[in-house]
Amino acid sequence: MSDADFLHSPRPKPVELPELDPTSPDRFLNRELSWLAFNWRVLEEAENPRVPLLERVRFLSISASNLDEFYNVRVAGLRELAMAGNTTPAADGLTPAQQLVKINENARRLMQRQQDVYAALRDEMETADICIVARDKITKEDKGYLADAFLDKVFPVLSPLAIDPAHPFPFIANLGYCLALQLERGKEKKSLQAVLPIPQQINRFMRLPSEEGQHRFILLEDVLLLHIDSLFPGYKVRDHFSFRVLRDSDLEVEEEAEDLVREFEVALKRRRRGEVVRLTVSKDAPQALKRVVMDELHVREDELIEMHGMIGIVDTKELVLGDRPDLLWPTFTPRVPERVQDHDGDMFAAIRQKDMLLHHPYETFDMVVRFLKQAAADPNVVAIKNTLYRTSSNSPIVDALCEAAEDGKSVTALVELKARFDEAANIRQSRKLERSGAHVVYGFLDWKTHTKIASVVRREGDKLVTYTHYGTGNYHPITAKIYTDLSFFTCDLALGRDGSKVFNYLSGYAFPEGLENLSISPHTLKSTLLERIEDEIAFAKAGKPAQIWAKMNALIEADMIDALYRASQAGVQIDLVIRGICGLRPGVKGLSDNIRVKSVVGRFLEHSRIACFGNGHGLPHKKARVYISSADWMGRNLNRRVEVLVEIKNDTVKAQIVSQIMAANLADVAQSWVLQPDTTWERKPIEEGTFAFSCHRFFMENPSLSGRGSAGAADVPQLTHTDAD
CATH class of the missing domain: 3.30.870.10 (Endonuclease Chain A)
Structure with a gap:
């Protein structure tokens, strides 16, 4: 080779x-701009004919989700610098303001390309019997079905909001998607402006009755427009447009916070109310109504994007249908390493035989979970230490650590509260671990703890043996199914000592001197x-x-x-x-x-x-x-x-x-x-x-x-x- x-x-x-x-x-x-180039590559996969159709729809959704997060964090940060008058150039020489100009131009082209790709995919889906039906194309039977579905599944969740001196403009949360309405009542033509938030708790694509083998959908906003009279009796829609809000979602934490967990709980609430960094509105929105929305949200012209097509392309992920396997990647089942099978699933025996590197997702991440579950159940294990940067909401790894702590083992968990967009989940996990009796530490205020290490100390005869897992990715069983990462298992003495020194550093600030195989x-x-x-x-x-x-x-x-x-x-x-x-x-x-x-x-x-x-x-x-x-x-x-x-x-x-x-x-x-x-x-x-x-x-x-x-x-x-x- x-x-x-x-x-x-x-x-x-x-x-x-x-x-x-x-x-x-x-x-x-x-x-x-390099990150935007990467997202263009993601979008190109949505156009790749070698990729199954619904997987291409998934790539389209991912490209939209990526762009949202980019604005939430990176653009928000540059915007703040530019508004503060900061002219410090990046390594490539561009100031924050100059970068924003180039980002804006590139991102607008990217968003328009997303619309073009969506239109092409929509045509292809229609030939595969997956149809998105326009509001003016639904049948009489569809209308009857939607009338019942609206009352039963949509109406109870809606909060139509009038805008007048008695009803100030409502707060629209990050990623909030709304209809702005100009309504008119009866012969007196009484005018009313309103905002109708489209609830994220309901699927954006509502299913319509279909023949066997067919899938028909209608967009939720079209359903709402069909039933405005139920929300505003006596009024008719004179004009309307849809809009979507992205807010600054970066977090600022006081350096001297006495209780880091409590400080992050407060900061998460602040995130929801961050300043608007992008407002996307449907093309040809009525000028007066659009100006009301812009003024109320404090949006500048350069932060406004007018888009012909579907706003909120990220929601196309709902069209990746599990019951159409013919349009998805062929099923792939990750392998269980033969060496683990040779030892009847005993991870410690497999690792004792020789160091082992697993390549996820090709080798199943279940081996990492098994390693910690086996440690929790093994009466010879005396201590477990684990870093947690991101993990799943119902994490079997956290469950194993809790079980071990409840069984009297010494368990130390380093939970990183500053893992962006996973802060709330990590707070919940830390509370659960503390209740079980585990030692929970949060690392450093100034630095995120991003390393991935698990250490298990096991009594074998008259000595203690340390089994260590070093990973390149998170202890997250869900993302491990699609992320390619490495898991290195070893009971090498030097690597065990190195891992212990790192944990001592994280929990007690004891600088890890004399590392043998680690930097x-x-x-x-x-x-x-x-x-x-x-x-x-x-x-x-x-x-x-x-x-x-x-x-x-x-x-x-x-x-x-x-x-x-x-x-x-x-x-x-x-x-x-x-x-x-x-x-x-x-x-x-x-x-x-x-x-x-x-x-x-x-x-x-x-x-x-x-x-x-x-x-x-x-x-x-x-x-x-x-x-x-x-x-x-x-x-x-x-x-x-x-x-x-x-x-x-x-x-x-x-x-x-x-x-x-x-x-x-x-x-x-x-x-x-x-x-x-x-x-x-x-x-x-x-x-x-x-x-x-x-x-x-x-x-x-x-x-x-x-x-x-x-x-x-x-x-x-x-x-x-x-x-x-």
Whole structure:
């Protein structure tokens, strides 16, 4: 496999950009525009004919949800800076105000493209007997059905709100979707303005009676407009439009908060009332009524987006119908590692045999849950420690920790309250853990604790053995079904000691000195990565093979990018797999000749963080230095969060990471975009009927090396040049 041609294919000829000064901010790409480029790639999957129809609808919804969160947080932050007069430029040289102008232009085009894609998908769905019926196209039978459905299922939840001196303009919460109404009554033509919030507790797409095999829907707002007389008796609609509100959803927490949990409970209530950062209204809205809404919500012209089509595209996720499996991805059942099966499900026995790396979702995340459940039930386990950044609402992991604490085991849970949009859930989990008798700590006020570690201490004979799990993703059984992440299980003494030191740091602020296999941010993780890059530069200058492979979600930290530029200029061959944001400009002559960047977007969300350094031998090679981490190469992860970088020394696990996971990602064609020197992303066209290698399909079909049992790793199908053709 190490000789596969695709790993040594000629690099594209670097492009000369005479206008680019390699010492100027132009060497960096803007973070926000790079994120928007990623969301364009997500939207392109909604247009990909190789993707099943309803999965394309799902991609459309995801692109809309992503854009909402981007405005809630990133645009809200830039808006606040710009309004405060802050002109500090980003790494690429753009001020907050300049970034907002470019974001606004790009996002408007993206939203219009979403509408075009929705229209095309709607036509395709209709040919597949999934129809969205317009208000003026419903039948007499439909009207009778909707009249009953409205009274039984909709009317009790509605709150029609008049607007006059006795009824001030209502508060519209974040993501609130409403109808603005200009009403008129009887012969006297008495006028009334009103707002009708469309409740989020009811599906946006209401089902209509259908023949077997057919699915017919009508939008909820159309149902409301059909029944205005039930809400405002005697009135008729003279004019109307729909609008949707996005508010600033970032949180500010007082640094000296005496009770962090209570402070976050208050902050969550503030989030609901954040300032409006985007108002989307339907095209051709009546000017006077639109102005009332804008004035009441304190929205400026540049924060208003007029949209022809469906406002709130995110709700199209309701059209991903489970009873149409013919229009979804084929069912995939994650594997249980053979080694665990060999030991009759005993995780401790499987880990004792040898270090084990599981690749989720291809290997089931249930093994992580089983690890903690088994620890909770095992009378020989004396202590469990676990970090919780994000987890599911009814988390089996939290249940296992509670069970262990109630059984008298020493249980410590680090719950990160600052996990954006999961703060409320984490507060609930921390209360539940405290009631069970677990020790709950909240980490640092200034830094988020983003690392993923679970430690189980077990009495075996006359000694205590520490079993440790290091992950690249969250302890979240739901998202683990679609996020690609790594779970590393070990009972190595050094890795156990390192994990214990990290937990002592989180719970008691005792700095983890003498770490043997770990680096920790914000202290040593970044410097370790920079040292490995400098090592490769030294190898290149000495005429030895010098190579770096790295995979992450985002690369924007300026020092890391400049180090990669220096490495490229020294002759180090660099391949980066970056799902989302990339601030590095590859393939520029004299700056980044030897750097290639690709993004894999497909059925699963790439989430694992990996760094491989040839160590004087090139890649892949058994003497390479290989790391997994919870951290992306971003300023927040390297400088303002608690993260861990784990060096992998087990030969089988190293081979799995380098020769399976990274090699397959680099070989992927079916789901890959390549970043060009001019900042555009290009996707290799694939002719219909031709084979294109997909790393996701490869991982679904082939077991991981370190999870093999008595059959032995040698029997694992390897990724070969033929697979990649």
